[in-house]
Structures are given as C-alpha cells and as structure tokens.
Amino acid sequence: MYMLLFRTFAGVISMEIDCLVLGLYETNCYVLRKDAGDGKCVIIDTGLDADGMVEYLTAKKLDPAAVILTHGHADHIGGVAGVKDKWPDAVIYVHQADASMLTNVNENLSLLTGVAVESPPADVLLKDGDIVDEAQIKLMVLHTPGHTPGGISLYAQQDALVFSGDTLFADSVGRTDFPGGDMQQLVRSIKTKLFILPDATVVYSGHGPQTSIGHEKKHNPFLK
Numbered sequence: 001m002y003m004l005l006f007r008t009f010a011g012v013i014s015m016e017i018d019c020l021v022l023g024l025y026e027t028n029c030y031v032l033r034k035d036a037g038d039g040k041c042v043i044i045d046t047g048l049d050a051d052g053m054v055e056y057l058t059a060k061k062l063d064p065a066a067v068i069l070t071h072g073h074a075d076h077i078g079g080v081a082g083v084k085d086k087w088p089d090a091v092i093y094v095h096q097a098d099a100s101m102l103t104n105v106n107e108n109l110s111l112l113t114g115v116a117v118e119s120p121p122a123d124v125l126l127k128d129g130d131i132v133d134e135a136q137i138k139l140m141v142l143h144t145p146g147h148t149p150g151g152i153s154l155y156a157q158q159d160a161l162v163f164s165g166d167t168l169f170a171d172s173v174g175r176t177d178f179p180g181g182d183m184q185q186l187v188r189s190i191k192t193k194l195f196i197l198p199d200a201t202v203v204y205s206g207h208g209p210q211t212s213i214g215h216e217k218k219h220n221p222f223l224k
Helices: 051-059 078-088 097-102 183-194 212-218
Strands: 002-008 015-022 027-033 040-044 063-068 091-095 125-126 131-133 137-143 151-156 161-165 201-204
Touching: 015 051, 027 051, 027 063, 027 201, 051 078, 063 078, 063 131, 091 097, 097 125, 183 212
Parallel strands: 040 063, 063 091, 091 125, 161 201
Antiparallel strands: 002 015, 015 027, 027 040, 131 137, 137 151, 151 161
C-alpha cells in the first residue's frame, strides 16, 4: 500500500511531482513527469518493497524510464527488484560509492529490517556533477556523503528544487551511526553542496515534510 503525500502540478514548475510515502519506514518516494499527460516517469527511491510503487504506477498507467537511488539503504532500494521485474527497461542509477550496497544485505542494512533485500545491480554509476536526463527530466547529481559514502542529492536548477535523500531533513539531518556514516562529512556536504543553493530552493527529503534551503540555514539545530 501507499499514501500519496502530495502532488505538485506542472505549470508551477516544469514537472509534475507525486510523493508516495511507502513502507514501515515511511520513505518518501518521488514520481516525476514532464506533465500530467506524460506516461513516462522517473522514480526517486522505491521504499522497502515494491508493492506500493508498482500499485501506483500501474493504476496511473505510468512507465518508469529510470529509478534514481539517493543512497543504498534498504528502505530506499527495496522496491527496485519489483519495479525492474515489471518494467525491465527502467534504468537503475546509483552513486558509484554505494553501488555494492544494492546487492549486499549487510551493507544495505536490510538484515536489520528482518527482510533480506537484494536489488538488481545499477545500470549506471553516478558521480558528482553528472546530469541524469530521462523522460524529459534533467537532474544534476550533487554528491552529499555522510549518511552513506555514496549519498546524493538531485538538483533541478530550473525549478529551484532539490531531492536530498537522507542527507537533509526539515529541521534535522540524516543519521550517521550506521556503517559508513560520518557526521562531520554530512555537515560539510550540506554546507558546501546544499547551502550554496538559493534560499528559495525547495527541499524534498527522503522522509518527512518538505522544507527550504533558507529555512534550514536559519533554523536547523544540527547546522549552527
């Protein structure tokens, strides 16, 4: 099952964004389309299992061109296998530093959830500064490690928005007590990659409500 948290319609920005909240860990999974009439879409993260994502895409008659993973933890990659099974042409993207997490149950922490998660390997390995161009959606890769070594944020400059994964949350930051986590690195990533974006930039996080760069600069207690 899924919960549709919000929908942002094209016209306000140059794409339509649906946010689905999926699974036990309430992962925010984003479905991007150029406009409401477009059947091709891009998925950012998939939740712990594929059921909710597949149900939604099927109901909306959407065809995912790509799945972009903000990092390799189980609650963000668990649905990849199910999406890939139903839409085998969907291209899987992940940062090169998190690539091994997709197929390693110890690295992706899925054993902690009680369900071993093994995703298909990525089709494309990303690095800082890459542009993902799928389904008429263009996103710039910002390497923002700290939560995981290969954590990324995805920036749409033309729309003044960024998908921050588990790097930056509303009034909080990603946890760093898992293997590969580093609080100093996380704070440095946020201050050097995200806080240089315009204050009006809307932040769509991996969990919880949206926020803005300007708000987090002023109010985030972890980043003073």
